[in-house]
Amino acid sequence: MMKFIHKTASPPYFYQLSGRWIPWLAGITVLLLLAGLYGGLIVAPTDYQQGESYRIIFIHVPAAWMSLFVYIAMAVAGAIGLIWRIKLAESVAVCSAPIGAGFTLLALITGSMWGKPMWGAWWVWDARLTSELLLLFLYFGVMSLYAAIADKRVASRAVALLALVGVVNIPVIHYSVEWWNTLHQGPTIAKFDKPSIDLRMLIPLLIMATAFKFYYVWALLLRVRVELLERERNTQWVKLLLKQLKG
Amino acid sequence: MSEFFHMGGYALYVWLSYAVAAVILIANIVIPKLQHKRMLKTLTKKMLRAEQLK
Numbered sequence: 001m002m003k004f005i006h007k008t009a010s011p012p013y014f015y016q017l018s019g020r021w022i023p024w025l026a027g028i029t030v031l032l033l034l035a036g037l038y039g040g041l042i043v044a045p046t047d048y049q050q051g052e053s054y055r056i057i058f059i060h061v062p063a064a065w066m067s068l069f070v071y072i073a074m075a076v077a078g079a080i081g082l083i084w085r086i087k088l089a090e091s092v093a094v095c096s097a098p099i100g101a102g103f104t105l106l107a108l109i110t111g112s113m114w115g116k117p118m119w120g121a122w123w124v125w126d127a128r129l130t131s132e133l134l135l136l137f138l139y140f141g142v143m144s145l146y147a148a149i150a151d152k153r154v155a156s157r158a159v160a161l162l163a164l165v166g167v168v169n170i171p172v173i174h175y176s177v178e179w180w181n182t183l184h185q186g187p188t189i190a191k192f193d194k195p196s197i198d199l200r201m202l203i204p205l206l207i208m209a210t211a212f213k214f215y216y217v218w219a220l221l222l223r224v225r226v227e228l229l230e231r232e233r234n235t236q237w238v239k240l241l242l243k244q245l246k247g
Numbered sequence: 248m249s250e251f252f253h254m255g256g257y258a259l260y261v262w263l264s265y266a267v268a269a270v271i272l273i274a275n276i277v278i279p280k281l282q283h284k285r286m287l288k289t290l291t292k293k294m295l296r297a298e299q300l301k
Contacts, residue, residue: 041251052255056264063268102271110264117260215272222279229286233293242291 039204078160
């Protein structure tokens, strides 16, 4: 098992393997996005309270879920890199940050696009919104810390520690709507009894969430490949690859 | 059809949200692709220069 992990996670092998995965991930992501958009914008009925404005949900909620998911993935990869010194895990952690920041930004922007017509304000200093904003700064912190340290192995360890410390913010974001009396609405889907949402809304929402998951892996592999090339630029496999490309 | 684009009066908010999503999602694909190309180019140049010095 460990042998298998070390083989798959070795930079030359992973660089090649991920190159073969990328077109598939791209195709699946695009198909799921199209299906989700069709379901969300055309099939799903109008909300009886919020009218058509609720259609922002198909972007907002999956983006917000992904902002947490990517953070956890980043922290776990960072921890694996810290403990076992696996280069691939270090790269996965670092490369997750800009993608996670993108999802967080998207959740915040679409949130304010939804807040303005529904609450009458683009922004309120409410527990959910504030903790999500803190998440954005954590991602930015990871990115700038990594960029600031020249030795990438050292930088990876620093980044992993920062990411792990920031994990405390994740349950705060998730439970913020329950712990505090917030303007943000409570959970509609992730609760134990039946979700209080029409199936024609729920299905496209789940399709979009799945599309975003595939998108994350796709965008992540694109970044990890660049990172691996840069880190391993003086190794034999990169030189071999360059010679092959030159033909 | 125009009713679809009108979004019950919320067109600005709804379509702006989808537009922002498109921009962010596309940027996170295009940027690493460009970086990859640039990286291969720089590394190839470096390798060729090193070979000439030999």
